[in-house]
Structure formats: structure tokens, C-alpha cells
Amino acid sequence: MINNKNIIKGHLSMKMIRAVEDEIAFRYYKDQLMRCPVHLSIGQEAAAVGVCENLKSSDYILSNHRCHAHYLAKGGDLNSMICEIHGKANGCVGGRGGSMHLQDDSVNFLGSFPIVGSAIPLAIGVAMNIKRLKKNSIVVSFLGDGAVEEGSFHESLNFASVFKLPILFVVENNYYSIQTHIKDRQVSDNFTRFSNSNLIPSTRCDGNNFIDTFTNAKKIIKEVRKSKPYLLQLDTYRFVEHCGPNSDDHLKYRDGKELNHWLKKCPVSHIERLMLKNNIINQEYLIKLNSQIQRKVISAFNLAIRSPLPKSRDASKYSYAK
Amino acid sequence: MQNKTTYSLSESLRVTLERLMKKDKRIILFGEGIDDNSAMFQTTKGLTKLFGKERVVEMPLSENCFTGAAIGSSILGDKVVVNLQRVEFSLLALEQIFNNAAKIYYGSNGQHMSRTVFRMVVGRGWGQGPVHAQSLESVFSSIPGLKVFMPVFPSEGCQLLAEAINDNNPVIFIEHRWCHYNLEKFNPWKINLSQKINAIKKLSNGKDLSIVSNGYHSSEIFTLLKIFKKFGISIDHLHLRKLNPLEIDAVYSSLKKTGRLLIVDSGQLKQGINSEILSRVFEKGLNLKLPPIRMGLPDHPVPSSRGFIKSVYPNYLSIAENIFKLLNIKKDKSLKIFNQIDSIIKRTSVDVPINDFKGPF
Ligand SMILES: Cc1ncc(C[n+]2csc(CCOP(=O)(O)OP(=O)(O)O)c2C)c(N)n1
Ligand SMILES: [Mg+2]
Numbered sequence: 001m002i003n004n005k006n007i008i009k010g011h012l013s014m015k016m017i018r019a020v021e022d023e024i025a026f027r028y029y030k031d032q033l034m035r036c037p038v039h040l041s042i043g044q045e046a047a048a049v050g051v052c053e054n055l056k057s058s059d060y061i062l063s064n065h066r067c068h069a070h071y072l073a074k075g076g077d078l079n080s081m082i083c084e085i086h087g088k089a090n091g092c093v094g095g096r097g098g099s100m101h102l103q104d105d106s107v108n109f110l111g112s113f114p115i116v117g118s119a120i121p122l123a124i125g126v127a128m129n130i131k132r133l134k135k136n137s138i139v140v141s142f143l144g145d146g147a148v149e150e151g152s153f154h155e156s157l158n159f160a161s162v163f164k165l166p167i168l169f170v171v172e173n174n175y176y177s178i179q180t181h182i183k184d185r186q187v188s189d190n191f192t193r194f195s196n197s198n199l200i201p202s203t204r205c206d207g208n209n210f211i212d213t214f215t216n217a218k219k220i221i222k223e224v225r226k227s228k229p230y231l232l233q234l235d236t237y238r239f240v241e242h243c244g245p246n247s248d249d250h251l252k253y254r255d256g257k258e259l260n261h262w263l264k265k266c267p268v269s270h271i272e273r274l275m276l277k278n279n280i281i282n283q284e285y286l287i288k289l290n291s292q293i294q295r296k297v298i299s300a301f302n303l304a305i306r307s308p309l310p311k312s313r314d315a316s317k318y319s320y321a322k
Numbered sequence: 323m324q325n326k327t328t329y330s331l332s333e334s335l336r337v338t339l340e341r342l343m344k345k346d347k348r349i350i351l352f353g354e355g356i357d358d359n360s361a362m363f364q365t366t367k368g369l370t371k372l373f374g375k376e377r378v379v380e381m382p383l384s385e386n387c388f389t390g391a392a393i394g395s396s397i398l399g400d401k402v403v404v405n406l407q408r409v410e411f412s413l414l415a416l417e418q419i420f421n422n423a424a425k426i427y428y429g430s431n432g433q434h435m436s437r438t439v440f441r442m443v444v445g446r447g448w449g450q451g452p453v454h455a456q457s458l459e460s461v462f463s464s465i466p467g468l469k470v471f472m473p474v475f476p477s478e479g480c481q482l483l484a485e486a487i488n489d490n491n492p493v494i495f496i497e498h499r500w501c502h503y504n505l506e507k508f509n510p511w512k513i514n515l516s517q518k519i520n521a522i523k524k525l526s527n528g529k530d531l532s533i534v535s536n537g538y539h540s541s542e543i544f545t546l547l548k549i550f551k552k553f554g555i556s557i558d559h560l561h562l563r564k565l566n567p568l569e570i571d572a573v574y575s576s577l578k579k580t581g582r583l584l585i586v587d588s589g590q591l592k593q594g595i596n597s598e599i600l601s602r603v604f605e606k607g608l609n610l611k612l613p614p615i616r617m618g619l620p621d622h623p624v625p626s627s628r629g630f631i632k633s634v635y636p637n638y639l640s641i642a643e644n645i646f647k648l649l650n651i652k653k654d655k656s657l658k659i660f661n662q663i664d665s666i667i668k669r670t671s672v673d674v675p676i677n678d679f680k681g682p683f
Contacts, residue, residue, distance in 0.1 A: 036449025087627030095627030309629025
């Protein structure tokens with residue numbers, strides 16, 4: 001189900017995402033040039049990459065506020081993303097949106113939508129279009145455990161089921177909505193109960209394990225391509241605060257033991273250890289890879305810093321389509 | 323704590339909630355992030371400890387449901403304060419607010435009431451972007467049955483919140499995020515919470531020009547007019563803090579004196595509160611010396627990047643320019659005033675209310 005090539009590619013993508021977000025975190029308050037709220041996916045990379053590595057560029061995805069990993073994993077342009085987060089005119093939406101409004105149509109990343117649950121019905125519409133026009137694509141709707149509580153999620157499940165839509169719901173369960181644990185919001189952390197009741201097949205797996213995520217996603221996506229909706233629950237954990245670059249462990253809303261448990265399950269080091277152990281890669285490869293990635297990341301930031309802010313007189317552009 | 327002399331709006335709201343909840347067991351709070359460290363921008367801090375989880379109810383991410391639930395429980399006599407960290411989160415619950423909260427009294431022939439307060443925060447700055455910075459107060463004000471209050475200064479925040487909670491109607495309580503930092507010397511523990519306050523407060527007295535403002539702009543204009551005063555320019559500044567029902571008799575009497583009108587609205591310019599005020603002034607047949615000027619948000623969404631922002635919000639300079647226009651102030655004098663304004667502006671960048679504001683929300 002997964003070969004070494006898949007693993008090497010997935011690892012590269014996860015390393016890239018981690019490096020980008022580490023750099024965002026490092027510079028965020030130091031330089032104060034990224035003046036918009038950022039929701040980092042540090043710790044959750046395997047979920048995005050495990051799914052997206054099974055997608056074709058003709059497949060669509062829609063995402064939420066925590067979107068950097070989804071965007072990059074789908075092949076979204078790094079420079080445009082970093083420029084957008086810096087509020088620059090050459091950002092992926094011209095500085096109009098910031099970190100929570102990424103988009104790259106060239107890879108069918110149709111956008112991230114920061115109102116919780118807002119993007120799910122949009123994905124349903126995309127799936128209906130795909131089906132009606134017999135396009136050779138599917139759509140993935142990424143959402144968090146919090147979004148499961150919104151009505152739009154449940155309406156969308158019913159829709160997907162009754163119209164047999166080519167849609168994959170990926171629920172990234174990081175157990176928290178901001179600082180509120182799932183046990184204070186739902187009676188169970190198993191979201192397959194909702195897909196079951198809508199007669200949508202589902203799988204729950206360890207979202208920090210790239211190989212598990214990849215192989216499950218691969219199997220599932222094959223089914224979705226036959227126009228069958230599916231739900232994939234990926235259990236994972238964010239390593240930093242809900243919004244912003246820092247750890248917020250001092251606030252004590254998360255149990256230190258819990259965090260340590262997940263830190264040990266870091267998706268990036270997990271796959272890396274495995275690859276080294278099985279001689280898929282060696283240290284030399286890693287050193288070279290790290291410096292290649294670092295070069296790309298730094299050059300994206302340099303570009304963003306150099307690039308001009310949008311002109312205030314252009315603020316009204318695009319308010320109505322011509 | 324009690325010997326503090328200066329309070330911010332967010333601290334004042336916090337104190338008021340505590341005072342009211344102590345006195346009236348029917349008051350309960352619903353919301354997301356009211357029982358965590360962020361505590362609705364610190365305005366609900368510690369209330370769970372004092373009143374328990376049954377009265378401070380941390381909700382699942384189900385705005386539509388808990389908004390309806392607030393209305394439902396108020397039918398049985400509860401007074402429910404629904405806390406939404408952004409105006410936009412209420413959009414998932416407009417069906418409940420417009421169809422039920424706003425109509426239940428009318429539709430039940432006066433038998434049921436929706437004693438609900440919907441606190442909603444308007445975001446601004448630090449790149450909030452199109453769906454975290456909307457000013458929808460005129461939308462709410464256009465719905466019969468909804469009252470709309472908008473506090474700017476700390477002491478009026480206490481009074482308006484108390485009035486909203488004790489009102490027998492649903493009240494949309496809109497807090498501009500930047501107003502949370504406004505400071506005032508007073509004691510929120512002592513201020514009279516049973517006295518209703520006027521829709522309009524006169525913040526400065528003058529005879530040359532009437533300025534009507536609301537929201538964060540009221541505090542900006544308050545600062546701005548201190549400079550104008552030094553130059554002998556005398557302005558009537560009317561701060562509007564209840565948007566619906568709209569009671570603006572004070573505007574008419576001010577205009578009779580000044581004959582010149584500037585409206586600075588924190589909401590949308592188009593079909594905004596400003597439009598309603600101007601229509602009424604026109605209907606009154608008041609004679610103005612010059613055509614009035616309205617300011618408000620332009621006809622496009624609020625973008626994220628600070629590069630755009632200069633042309634989005636009315637600001638010290640654009641407000642001052644309109645004052646110069648309406649008063650025919652000559653270049654040399656206006657330049658001197660601009661210089662003084664410049665010194666306030668230089669203190670902070672365009673996308674933050676105070677220097678150490680670093681968002682994220
Ligand atoms: C409708 C709505 N309500 C509240 C919010 C504020 N908010 C932003 S992210 C978030 C938590 C979402 O949790 P989850 O879906 O699990 O995603 P995570 O942040 O954990 O990735 C909340 C409550 C929002 N953006 N939209
Ligand atoms: Mg979550």
C-alpha cells in the first residue's frame with residue numbers, strides 16, 4: 001500500500017511544513033511583520049500530508065483557519081503564502097485575507113474559511129459540480145473536532161450521503177476547540193458515530209502516524225473516486241497555542257502528561273526514525289535536505305519582507321465582479 | 323482591587339456582570355471561551371468560580387443552538403447573556419435572533435419575552451480580515467424588536483450592560499474590540515446600575531459644528547477635539563450609544579444652534595445609522611448652512627493587510643479634514659492643527675489601538 005517513494009515524498013512535505021511554521025513562530029513576535037492571527041499546525045503535519053499525498057492536482061480541497069499545512073501539502077505556492085501572511089500585495093489573495101484566507105487555484109486549493117464549519121457546505125457544492133459534470137476529481141473537506149458541533153457539518157453529512165457525492169470529510173481531532181477539551185463539548189471523541197448514522201463509511205486512525213494515515217487515506221480515496229462519501233477521523237495534537245507562535249502550557253488547560261505523550265508521538269520525528277532504521281534514508285540525506293528546505297524557507301521570507309504592501313487606494317478593488 | 327481608580331471598558335464589564343449576577347440569580351451566561359483563560363477578552367474572568375458552571379455555561383461550537391436555547395430559557399424567566407467573540411459568529415444564529423428573539427413578544431401577543439443580551443465583538447486591526455472585522459450594527463438596528471446598544475467608554479459600559487440585561491427585550495450589545503482598552507477614572511463597583519442613560523451623550527459643547535459619532539470613533543473624536551479646542555474651535559460632540567431605538571432629539575437641538583453636521587459612523591456608510599440620522603434631520607426641515615458630511619465604512623469588505631487599512635476606516639486626519647471643510651478653516655490654521663494631530667498618530671501604527679496590542683484577536 002505504501003512504497004519508499006511515497007514515504008520519502010511524504011517526509012519531505014512534512015519537513016517543509018514544519019520548517020515553514022517553525023520559522024513563522026520564531027519570527028512572529030520578534031519581527032512583528034506578520035500582523036495577522038496565525039493558527040499553526042505544528043504537530044499535525046501527518047494528517048494534512050497523509051491525505052494530500054493521495055490526491056491528484058485535479059482534486060479539490062477546502063480548509064479552515066488552521067490551513068498552512070493543508071495548503072502546502074496540496075502543493076500551494078510557498079512564496080505566495082508567506083507573502084500573504086506578511087500582508088503583501090503579492091500574497092496569494094493580495095493581502096486581502098492573511099493567514100486564515102489562503103488560496104491557490106493552480107493546485108485546486110479552493111480556499112481556507114475561518115468561520116468554523118463554514119467551508120463544509122461549500123465542499124458539498126464542489127462535490128455536486130464534480131458529479132454533475134463527471135469530472136475526474138474528488139473534494140476533501142478538512143475540519144476540526146470543533147466544527148463537528150456545528151449544524152453545517154451534520155447537514156452536509158446527510159447531503160453527501162443522499163446525493164452520493166465524491167467527498168471526503170477529514171476530521172482532524174486535536175481534542176481541543178481553543179482551550180476547551182472535547183470531553184466538555186461532546187459525549188464521545190469518536191466522530192464516526194455521526195457518519196454511521198448517515199450511512200457514510202468511516203475510518204478512525206492515528207493522525208500522527210504518517211504511514212497509517214497515508215494507507216488509510218489511499219484506500220478510502222479509491223472509494224470516494226467511485227462517488228461514495230467517506231469520513232476519515234485523524235487523531236492528533238497541536239504543539240503550540242491555539243492561535244499564535246508560543247507554547248501556552250503555563251495556562252494549564254492541557255495536562256502536561258498529555259502534551260508529553262503527544263510530543264513523543266511527533267509525526268515528523270516518528271517517520272524520520274523509521275526511515276533511518278530501515279535504511280530508507282541516512283544522516284547525510286537529512287543534512288542535505290534540511291539545508292535545502294532552509295534555503296527555500298528563508299528565501300520565501302526574504303521575498304515577503306522585500307515585497308511592497310498593497311496600496312490603500314486598491315482596497316476597493318474586487319468588491320464587485322466586473 | 324477595589325482601590326483601583328482607573329478602569330478599562332473590559333474590566334468595567336467584568337465588574338458589572340459580577341455585581342448583577344450576585345443580585346439576580348436569573349442571570350446566566352452562555353458562550354464559547356467564557357470559562358477559559360481568554361475569558362471573552364477578560365470580561366468573564368473568574369465568574370465561573372463565583373457562580374458555577376450552571377450559570378456560566380461553556381458551550382459546544384453550536385451558535386445556532388445555544389442562541390435558540392438562550393431564547394428558550396428566557397421564555398421561562400431566565401435572563402441570558404450570550405457571549406460571542408466576534409459579530410460574525412452570530413451570523414450562524416441569525417435565524418434565531420431575527421425570527422424568534424425579535425418576534426416572540428409580538429407573536430405571542432405579549433405573553434412571552436426574550437430577555438436576552440447578545441454580546442458581539444467587532445474586530446479591528448492585526449490583520450483581522452474580511453470575516454473577523456465586520457460592523458453589522460445597522461443590520462441589527464433595522465430589525466423591529468431588537469434593541470442595539472454600543473458602549474465606548476467604561477462607565478457607560480456598566481450602565482448600558484445593566485440596562486440591557488434588565489430590559490425585557492432582546493438587546494444586541496456591540497463592543498468594538500478597541501474600545502475594550504478605553505480607560506476612565508471611576509468606580510464600577512459603586513456606579514448606579516439601575517439608572518437608564520440617554521441614547522446620546524454630549525461629550526463637548528460648542529456652537530460652530532455638530533459632530534454625531536458612535537463606536538470607537540467617539541473616543542477618537544473625543545481626543546481630536548481637545549486639539550481643536552486649543553485653537554478656539556467650538557464643536558458640539560454628540561456620542562450615540564443606543565442605536566435602536568434611535569432617539570436623536572439632541573441632534574436636532576444641536577443643529578438648530580450650529581447649522582453644520584458631520585456624522586462619523588463606525589458602521590457601513592451605505593444604509594448605515596448615519597443614513598437614518600440624516601434622513602430624519604432632512605425630514606425635520608432643519609436649515610443647514612452647508613451640506614452635511616457622512617463618514618463610515620466604504621462599500622467593500624475590510625481587508626487584512628495594513629497596507630490597505632489607511633483608506634478603510636475614518637481616522638484622525640480624514641475626520642479633521644472634514645471638520646476643516648465644514649468650518650471653512652484656512653490652510654495656515656489647518657496645517658498647525660494637522661501638526662498637532664500628527665503627534666498623536668505617530669504614537670501607534672495603523673493596525674493597533676495601543677502600542678503593546680499584538681492581537682491576535
Ligand atoms: C462559528 C465560529 N465560532 C467560533 C469561532 C472562533 N474559533 C476559531 S477556531 C475555533 C476552534 C475550532 O476548533 P476545531 O474545529 O477543533 O479546530 P482547531 O482549532 O482545533 O484546529 C473557534 C472556536 C469561529 N471562528 N467561528
Ligand atoms: Mg480542535
